[in-house]
Amino acid sequence: MRMSEGVEWALHSCLNLTWTESGEAMTAARLAAFYDLPAAYLNKQLQALARAGILTSTPGPRGGFRLARPPERISLLDVVTAIEGGVEAFRCDEVLRKGPGGREDVDYRTLCVISQSMRRAELAWRRELAGTTLADIRATVEERHPGTPESTRSWFASRRP
Amino acid sequence: MRMSEGVEWALHSCLNLTWTESGEAMTAARLAAFYDLPAAYLNKQLQALARAGILTSTPGPRGGFRLARPPERISLLDVVTAIEGGVEAFRCDEVLRKGPGGREDVDYRTLCVISQSMRRAELAWRRELAGTTLADIRATVEERHPGTPESTRSWFASRRP
DNA sequence: GTTTAATTACTCGGATAGACACTGTCCGAGTCAGCCCGG
DNA sequence: CCGGGCTGACTCGGACAGTGTCTATCCGAGTAATTAAAC
Numbered sequence: 001m002r003m004s005e006g007v008e009w010a011l012h013s014c015l016n017l018t019w020t021e022s023g024e025a026m027t028a029a030r031l032a033a034f035y036d037l038p039a040a041y042l043n044k045q046l047q048a049l050a051r052a053g054i055l056t057s058t059p060g061p062r063g064g065f066r067l068a069r070p071p072e073r074i075s076l077l078d079v080v081t082a083i084e085g086g087v088e089a090f091r092c093d094e095v096l097r098k099g100p101g102g103r104e105d106v107d108y109r110t111l112c113v114i115s116q117s118m119r120r121a122e123l124a125w126r127r128e129l130a131g132t133t134l135a136d137i138r139a140t141v142e143e144r145h146p147g148t149p150e151s152t153r154s155w156f157a158s159r160r161p
Numbered sequence: 162m163r164m165s166e167g168v169e170w171a172l173h174s175c176l177n178l179t180w181t182e183s184g185e186a187m188t189a190a191r192l193a194a195f196y197d198l199p200a201a202y203l204n205k206q207l208q209a210l211a212r213a214g215i216l217t218s219t220p221g222p223r224g225g226f227r228l229a230r231p232p233e234r235i236s237l238l239d240v241v242t243a244i245e246g247g248v249e250a251f252r253c254d255e256v257l258r259k260g261p262g263g264r265e266d267v268d269y270r271t272l273c274v275i276s277q278s279m280r281r282a283e284l285a286w287r288r289e290l291a292g293t294t295l296a297d298i299r300a301t302v303e304e305r306h307p308g309t310p311e312s313t314r315s316w317f318a319s320r321r322p
Numbered sequence: 323g324t325t326t327a328a329t330t331a332c333t334c335g336g337a338t339a340g341a342c343a344c345t346g347t348c349c350g351a352g353t354c355a356g357c358c359c360g361g
Numbered sequence: 362c363c364g365g366g367c368t369g370a371c372t373c374g375g376a377c378a379g380t381g382t383c384t385a386t387c388c389g390a391g392t393a394a395t396t397a398a399a400c
Contacts, residue, residue, distance in 0.1 A: 001164045003250045011275045012256055035256040041346055059372045060353035089164045095196040100316050113301045114172045121289035128282035140274045155261050202385055220333045221392035
């Protein structure tokens with residue numbers, strides 16, 4: 001049960017987008033260069049974010065990606081779901097159906113106590129992720145490292161083509 | 162981020178072991194037959210549980226697997242960790258280290274705010290799993306379906322070689 | 323009848339192929355900026 | 362000098378290989394029950 005590596009990239013890239021002056025689009029290549037990541041693969045992750053409505057993409061020169069909503073309305077769960085696809089971690093294949101006394105017309109995903117417990121745990125995880133927004137992350141970072149916004153902005157400015 | 166299918170099998174098999182008369186070992190073949198699972202592969206999962214100290218295994222005739230502890234002391238997290246290997250779901254590869262101003266002698270797993278948030282969510286998940294034991298599951302099942310212990314026991318008895 | 327020792331069948335345990343998803347890369351369709359030309 | 366059309370380069374977007382992990386299976390080492398014989 002290992003999460004895709006792209007989740008980390010997507011989260012950091014979204015956070016960096018938080019610090020760019022609004023109105024300016026950021027290309028996948030620049031976002032990738034910031035952390036020395038493979039640009040084409042990061043582009044793939046950003047596409048997923050765009051499909052999920054977290055980013056907006058504009059092609060052509062001066063194009064790139066932008067946050068589609070203010071950071072207050074983008075939760076960590078949104079990003080994780082966009083990359084990982086929203087499937088539940090615990091796979092309940094309803095083995096009870098194959099067991100003795102198993103019925104074909106019963107939804108064991110909701111009836112099985114084990115499945116319920118695993119689902120409850122996963123819900124706690126989701127609840128925590130949904131309760132943290134990009135704005136929260138940004139605020140904490142700016143509180144602990146006040147120079148981050150400016151240095152990030154200037155780095156991207158120096159890398160402007 | 163999909164959990165191994167063996168987790169579900171392991172959990173259900175452990176629960177079934179809860180209902181067997183103590184002192185009797187259960188072979189992987191019989192546990193697998195209960196849900197019509199591939200016996201050799203379930204055996205692999207049971208081996209992992211044995212390595213983790215959740216089950217004890219005895220070879221030879223009349224051998225098989227037994228719970229190593231009372232169900233009150235076996236949590237869902239124990240089983241999940243035994244199968245999945247205890248690695249964290251969120252992979253923090255510390256991309257900050259590769260970024261501008263990244264230092265080599267800093268542990269970004271504990272410093273990065275994103276990593277902290279993801280870790281906190283995962284901790285909530287683990288806490289929930291650790292708070293539920295096999296005894297809890299068994300009690301709930303017996304409350305909702307009182308006939309389960311006896312029917313399970315008799316099924317395994319009829320399948321005794 | 324009891325003890326002892328070899329036999330036998332049975333179980334786990336790890337080593338071995340196959341399938342799927344993730345990782346990484348590439349090139350093409352579409353689009354906007356800039357440039358050139360004409361008025 | 363100003364407006365319009367064209368060129369061109371740049372960007373995303375999806376299609377294409379490589380790799381690692383999960384899934385599934387098999388056979389061998391070890392063990393305990395069984396059987397048979399000897400005392």
